[in-house]
Amino acid sequence: MADKNKNLIKMIENLYYIEKDARDLYNAFLEKINDPKKIKIIKEVRDDKNKHIKIAKELLKIVKSK
Amino acid sequence: MFKFKSITVKLFFLFLIVGIIPLFLIGFLSIRSTEGGIRKEVLNGLVRYTETKEGQIFAYIEFVKIKGSYFSKSDTIRRYVETFKKGQYINPSEVNDFLKKKAAMDEVLVGMSIVDLNGKVVFSSSKSEIGKDESNHKHFIEIAKEEKDSSIKSGLMIHEHFGLYNAFITSHPIKNEEGDILAVIDVVFSLNEIIDILNGDFQLEKGALTGKSGLEGMNSYVVNQEKIMFIHPIKGDLSMPHYERMKVDTLPVKECLENGKQIIDTYKTYTGKEVLGASMCIPDSRWVIISEISIDKAFLAVKEIYYQLVLMMIVSFLLVVGISLLLTDKVSKYLNKFTTASNQVARGNLDVKIDIDTDDEIGFLAKNLNKMIVSLKRSRVQIEKEISVRTKDLENINKYMVGREIKMIELKEKIKNIEKDGYDLKKKLSWDERLKNAEDMEENIILKLKNSYLRAINESDLDIVKKKKALGLIKELINGSVKHKKYLAKINKK
Numbered sequence: 001m002a003d004k005n006k007n008l009i010k011m012i013e014n015l016y017y018i019e020k021d022a023r024d025l026y027n028a029f030l031e032k033i034n035d036p037k038k039i040k041i042i043k044e045v046r047d048d049k050n051k052h053i054k055i056a057k058e059l060l061k062i063v064k065s066k
Numbered sequence: 067m068f069k070f071k072s073i074t075v076k077l078f079f080l081f082l083i084v085g086i087i088p089l090f091l092i093g094f095l096s097i098r099s100t101e102g103g104i105r106k107e108v109l110n111g112l113v114r115y116t117e118t119k120e121g122q123i124f125a126y127i128e129f130v131k132i133k134g135s136y137f138s139k140s141d142t143i144r145r146y147v148e149t150f151k152k153g154q155y156i157n158p159s160e161v162n163d164f165l166k167k168k169a170a171m172d173e174v175l176v177g178m179s180i181v182d183l184n185g186k187v188v189f190s191s192s193k194s195e196i197g198k199d200e201s202n203h204k205h206f207i208e209i210a211k212e213e214k215d216s217s218i219k220s221g222l223m224i225h226e227h228f229g230l231y232n233a234f235i236t237s238h239p240i241k242n243e244e245g246d247i248l249a250v251i252d253v254v255f256s257l258n259e260i261i262d263i264l265n266g267d268f269q270l271e272k273g274a275l276t277g278k279s280g281l282e283g284m285n286s287y288v289v290n291q292e293k294i295m296f297i298h299p300i301k302g303d304l305s306m307p308h309y310e311r312m313k314v315d316t317l318p319v320k321e322c323l324e325n326g327k328q329i330i331d332t333y334k335t336y337t338g339k340e341v342l343g344a345s346m347c348i349p350d351s352r353w354v355i356i357s358e359i360s361i362d363k364a365f366l367a368v369k370e371i372y373y374q375l376v377l378m379m380i381v382s383f384l385l386v387v388g389i390s391l392l393l394t395d396k397v398s399k400y401l402n403k404f405t406t407a408s409n410q411v412a413r414g415n416l417d418v419k420i421d422i423d424t425d426d427e428i429g430f431l432a433k434n435l436n437k438m439i440v441s442l443k444r445s446r447v448q449i450e451k452e453i454s455v456r457t458k459d460l461e462n463i464n465k466y467m468v469g470r471e472i473k474m475i476e477l478k479e480k481i482k483n484i485e486k487d488g489y490d491l492k493k494k495l496s497w498d499e500r501l502k503n504a505e506d507m508e509e510n511i512i513l514k515l516k517n518s519y520l521r522a523i524n525e526s527d528l529d530i531v532k533k534k535k536a537l538g539l540i541k542e543l544i545n546g547s548v549k550h551k552k553y554l555a556k557i558n559k560k
Contacts, residue, residue: 007464007467007468008522008523010468010471011467011468011471011518011519011522012519014475015514015515015543018511019511019543021478022504022507022508022511025500026504029497029500029501029504032497033497038501041553041554041556045550045553045554048549049550051546052546052547055542055543059540062528062532062539063526063528
């Protein structure tokens with residue numbers, strides 16, 4: 001049971017880092033891409049990714065709180 | 067510890083109530099009914115007895131009257147009186163001896179006297195009587211005044227005669243052939259005969275097989291018109307003037323002398339004790355014959371029944387208590403076994419067995435509960451087996467997933483290093499191409515979330531609320547990545 005929980009915590013931590021990496025990638029896109037239409041969409045995605053990071057943090061909290 | 071709420075105590079009291087109350091009720095009713103029956107029977111017995119005694123006393127009085135009559139009609143006595151009346155010489159001793167002999171011949175006779183029409187005793191069986199003045203005596207006056215139509219007068223002697231105060235006297239006219247009264251003869255009879263009638267000795271003396279058939283403890287006596295008890299079954303005080311004897315002013319005496327009524331009831335007798343009694347009136351002499359029995363003696367049988375009943379109730383009470391204790395103890399033991407077993411099962415111990423082997427409902431219940439525990443045990447073993455298998459599967463999946471995650475992290479690290487170290491490589495990938503890769507990245511995130519995270523959370527041991535919340539958040543992430551993928555696909559098309 002304990003292993004199961006550890007794995008789940010580790011998975012959520014990974015998710016957190018994945019979302020964080022993705023946000024960094026979209027930030028990099030915003031620096032490099034000049035097309036305003038693309039920038040608008042990427043900005044939206046980047047903002048979403050910030051939200052996803054928060055969600056991942058919350059998830060981690062839930063899983064750890066057990 | 068005594069707990070009134072416990073089933074054992076309740077059962078005990080239930081047995082007690084069910085066993086004892088009817089017993090007390092039956093006892094009470096039986097005493098009441100016996101008491102009523104005995105009272106009726108005793109009163110009937112008293113009435114029968116008193117009526118019999120009344121008849122016997124009547125018969126005796128008639129008998130002594132006839133005897134007195136016999137002497138008044140005796141030719142010898144009449145001749146003596148006629149001679150005396152004519153003034154001719156007659157030897158008084160001869161007459162007195164004649165009367166004495168006649169009196170001595172009959173044991174019921176106390177004595178007899180001949181009274182002239184002036185009221186003077188001229189001849190008597192006892193010398194002490196000769197010369198006494200009876201002119202004021204009631205019987206003498208009544209007979210002397212009535213002359214030719216005079217008849218027998220009888221009653222309780224109220225003056226001392228023959229040394230007695232308490233005797234029965236009959237007065238008879240001695241008449242000549244023309245019917246003229248020459249003198250009066252007083253014949254005095256002992257009251258002992260009436261006493262014997264009352265106590266039954268008279269009947270026995272006369273050859274009867276039974277005479278004392280009255281109720282045990284019963285008391286019979288006769289009261290005259292002056293409310294004096296002049297006859298009592300106990301002999302011995304006949305020399306005492308009757309008016310000095312016991313005055314009886316009780317309900318039957320009053321009712322008889324004042325209203326001419328006979329009584330069959332409970333009342334207080336002359337001693338102040340409550341009695342059951344029956345009275346009979348003899349109107350001619352105004353005598354009251356009373357038979358009584360004290361309440362205590364009358365209900366002696368009831369008392370005996372009462373004591374027997376109390377004893378029976380005590381024995382029954384002890385039996386009921388004993389049986390109740392036995393039964394409740396047994397039920398209590400069974401209940402304790404059930405309680406202990408159920409506590410063990412509640413704590414998760416399914417190795418218990420209820421050890422009750424009876425053929426009744428309790429035994430049936432114990433068998434069924436034992437079966438249920440065995441069935442629960444089997445189910446638990448099965449579930450544990452399944453859990454073990456599933457856990458192993460999950461562990462394998464997790465190992466695989468973790469392996470994949472580690473690999474991905476390692477790959478990412480490599481990519482980062484490449485990005486840092488190999489500028490040429492970076493140059494080779496245009497930002498548009500990287501945007502296309504980002505679409506794949508989102509796809510990968512979606513897949514990962516769907517395949518691994520949802521399942522891992524579902525199979526985790528998080529509580530329902532947390533699980534639900536975690537699943538909601540994962541779905542939100544999935545939707546977000548789906549949206550991102552769509553956006554990126556749109557950009558990449560352009």
